[in-house]
Amino acid sequence: MTTSKIALVTGGSRGIGKNIALSLAAKGIGVLLTYHSNHTEATATVAEIEALGQHAVALQLDTRNTQSFDTFFTEVRAALQATFGTDRFNFLINNAGTSLNAPFAETTEAQFDDMLNIHLKGVYFLTQKALPLLQDGGRIINMSSAVTRHSFAGASAYAIMKGAIDVFTRYLALELGSRGIAANVVAPGAVFGGGAMEDTPEIRAYVAGITALGRVALPEDIGGVVAFLCTQEAGWLNGQRLELTGGMSL
Numbered sequence: 514m515t516t517s518k519i520a521l522v523t524g525g526s527r528g529i530g531k532n533i534a535l536s537l538a539a540k541g542i543g544v545l546l547t548y549h550s551n552h553t554e555a556t557a558t559v560a561e562i563e564a565l566g567q568h569a570v571a572l573q574l575d576t577r578n579t580q581s582f583d584t585f586f587t588e589v590r591a592a593l594q595a596t597f598g599t600d601r602f603n604f605l606i607n608n609a610g611t612s613l614n615a616p617f618a619e620t621t622e623a624q625f626d627d628m629l630n631i632h633l634k635g636v637y638f639l640t641q642k643a644l645p646l647l648q649d650g651g652r653i654i655n656m657s658s659a660v661t662r663h664s665f666a667g668a669s670a671y672a673i674m675k676g677a678i679d680v681f682t683r684y685l686a687l688e689l690g691s692r693g694i695a696a697n698v699v700a701p702g703a704v705f706g707g708g709a710m711e712d713t714p715e716i717r718a719y720v721a722g723i724t725a726l727g728r729v730a731l732p733e734d735i736g737g738v739v740a741f742l743c744t745q746e747a748g749w750l751n752g753q754r755l756e757l758t759g760g761m762s763l
Contacts, residue, residue, distance in 0.1 A: 519543040519602040520743060521589065521643065523576055524609030526555035529656070529704055532736030533606055534558060538567040540740050543597055545589060547574035547609060570596050576609045577630035582642045589646060601648040604743045607636045607655045607678075614667040614711060625670045632674035637681060650693040654742050655682045659702040659758045675700075679754055686752030695751040699739055702758030704730045725760025734759070 520537045524530040525546025534544045535558075544562050548555035548571055555571035562569035570592045574585050593599050610632050613624055636655060647653075657679050660672040678698065685696035703720045705712050720729045735757055741747055742755075 517541060518604065518743075519545065519593070519597055519599070520604035520606060521545045521547075521602050522606045522608055523547045523574065523639070524549070525606075526551060526558045526571065528706065529701065529732045529735050530606075530608040531558050532732035533608060533739045534562060534569070534736075535565065536736035536740035537604070537743060538562040538565040538569070540744065541567065542604070542740070542743060543568040545570050545572065545592060545602065547572050547576075547585075549573070549575055549609070568596050574609070576635035576639060577627065579630075579635060579638045582639055586642055586646065593646070601646055603648045603651045605640060605643050605647060605651070605653045606739060607640065607653070609635075610656065612711075613671045615670065616667055617669045620670050628670045628674050632671065633677050633681075636678060640685070644689075647694065652743050652747075653682070653685055653689070653694060653696040654739055655685075655696070655698050657682075657698045657700040657754065659700055659756055659761060661700065662756065663702075663762050682754070683752045690751070695748065697742055697750055697752070698754040699735065699742070700754055700756045700758075701735050702730055702756075702761045704732060704735060706731050720761070723762050724758065725763055728759070730757070730759060 520542050522530055522534050522544060525534040526548035534546050537544055546558060559569040559571050572588050575581060613628055615624055655678050658675040660668045661676040661679055682696050682698045705717060717729050721727055738755060738757060
């Protein structure tokens with residue numbers, strides 16, 4: 514197996530993250546993926562990547578626990594050396610996260626803090642800690658959401674954090690440009706089949722009804738675009754937000 518470049522994908526064991534990892538592997542990119550708790554699922558994803566002819570390693574990480582990041586990157590360094598024979602990786606994809614559906618009037622401080630830690634504070638400081646290992650000329654792709662542009666009742670806390678990620682990414686692009694590192698945002702709409710959001714026939718019908726292409730999104734609608742952002746062809750794309758909704762609420 515030959516691996517020329519390496520990506521670190523958080524939340525890469527299932528759903529959108531898994532499809533991102535598989536799409537990267539299909540382009541000849543090795544993968545370090547993180548998982549929160551399901552080691553069996555992560556191991557199965559590693560096996561699928563290896564079946565595509567690429568190296569892969571799964572590491573446990575809770576992205577809301579910033580105190581664990583130093584230990585995590587010690588493990589990343591070890592994995593880079595042992596599996597890939599290098600001390601750097603090329604692409605950071607901040608994908609890990611969960612959703613929250615709670616009306617503003619009923620959202621608790623604990624729920625708000627959880628969204629803050631997972632989707633903003635964790636992403637901010639994980640990216641900061643990753644910088645010494647991120648190769649010059651690399652890429653950072655942050656996962657945001659269509660709810661930063663379209664408002665849906667019950668998504669306020671989640672949407673606030675994702676809106677902040679949109680802004681954060683522009684600053685990354687500005688401040689890391691001297692190292693040749695590009696940073697962009699991918700903002701999916703509702704994606705079904707990944708376990709991160711409520712999934713009922715009624716919700717699927719509603720989403721399909723407000724989507725120009727007339728169906729809901731699946732993880733495989735997202736991963737290929739993220740993988741494209743890691744190619745040479747996308748090298749001049751920087752500080753931008755790509756919304757992947759199939760034309761939702763146009």
